[in-house]
Amino acid sequence: MFPIRRNRRLRTNEAIRSLVRETIISPNDFLVPLFVVEGSGVKEEIASMPNYYRYSLDRLKEEVKLLWSLGLKSVLLFVKVDDALKDNRGAEALNPNGLMQRAIKTVKEVCPDMLVMTDVALDPFSSFGHDGIVENGKIVNDATVEVLAEMSISHAEAGADFVAPSDMMDGRILGIREALDQSNFIDTGIMSYSAKYASAFYGPFRDALDSAPVDMQNVPKDKKTYQMDFANREEAIRETEMDINEGADIVMVKPGLCYLDIVRDVRNSFDIPIAVYQVSGEYAMLKAASEKGWLDHDSVMLEQITSIKRAGADIIASYFAKEVVRLIS
Numbered sequence: 001m002f003p004i005r006r007n008r009r010l011r012t013n014e015a016i017r018s019l020v021r022e023t024i025i026s027p028n029d030f031l032v033p034l035f036v037v038e039g040s041g042v043k044e045e046i047a048s049m050p051n052y053y054r055y056s057l058d059r060l061k062e063e064v065k066l067l068w069s070l071g072l073k074s075v076l077l078f079v080k081v082d083d084a085l086k087d088n089r090g091a092e093a094l095n096p097n098g099l100m101q102r103a104i105k106t107v108k109e110v111c112p113d114m115l116v117m118t119d120v121a122l123d124p125f126s127s128f129g130h131d132g133i134v135e136n137g138k139i140v141n142d143a144t145v146e147v148l149a150e151m152s153i154s155h156a157e158a159g160a161d162f163v164a165p166s167d168m169m170d171g172r173i174l175g176i177r178e179a180l181d182q183s184n185f186i187d188t189g190i191m192s193y194s195a196k197y198a199s200a201f202y203g204p205f206r207d208a209l210d211s212a213p214v215d216m217q218n219v220p221k222d223k224k225t226y227q228m229d230f231a232n233r234e235e236a237i238r239e240t241e242m243d244i245n246e247g248a249d250i251v252m253v254k255p256g257l258c259y260l261d262i263v264r265d266v267r268n269s270f271d272i273p274i275a276v277y278q279v280s281g282e283y284a285m286l287k288a289a290s291e292k293g294w295l296d297h298d299s300v301m302l303e304q305i306t307s308i309k310r311a312g313a314d315i316i317a318s319y320f321a322k323e324v325v326r327l328i329s
């Protein structure tokens, strides 16, 4: 009686495969990152992110409407700030009429039901390209948290539904939650980049926003004193648990593909929505390999996205969102 069990029966054709498929991708899974710049009529392709663009506010409107029509209902906003507006404390981040604040209003104006999340960190506003304030060669934690809390209030005032602190300062979730509550933004959510690793996969993103750490004496060249060491796994649980206790509504693991063990650990440890950020370098790798004809773009894209969800993600922040949704619809 060899063999009793024949697993291949369940793989015979697409009908049976789809019947037993465990992980299904839908537009509801995605959070779409958007890069915003000053100007008008601007839709400029990011060199290291083929087919991904920076939009001026007028062109952002079209893009947001398009996303909505595809069933993509959540965006994550990032802004590219002029060098002249950058300083060590990221003062421009608090400008009530700053680019981020106007971008939030623009999205809500054309698409009131679109969920708007905003990046909260100093790097796009920092003259040193760091997520926090630099003093004597160090990124100072507590003073940075104060700015992040003010920044969060400013985003909430402009109409953001969720703020997404991506800076990895200690205690910032509590600082932001208390600040939002004190300003009566009790319904404004926090998606915390809880386990964010110091990754070389962020390179294209830093090109997109011109936000890489500067090469200067007494300024750290990398973000390793605040973002996590990629050799560590248990630490991700500790970081995530603290953020949940401090009031995070959604926690995140970032980057995606190299960190799916972490995603599964977090999934098995906590009963809270988990976001995974498939970052710019992951996007760029597939674009480059498929341009060379070395990988089949759409198949690999779907395999990657499905793997992220299979690992335990509830939410996937991905530059592929639009392409995936078009592929599966």
Ligand SMILES: NCc1[nH]cc(CCC(=O)O)c1CC(=O)O
Binding pocket: 119, 121, 123, 131, 166, 167, 201, 202, 203, 204, 205, 206, 223, 278, 279, 280, 281
């Ligand atoms: N704090 C900024 C921020 N928010 C998201 C990313 C990376 C996203 C990507 O690579 O797609 C980064 C870059 C960084 O930490 O240097």
Ligand SMILES: [Mg+2]
Binding pocket: 168, 169, 170, 171, 194, 239, 242, 243
């Ligand atoms: Mg932390």
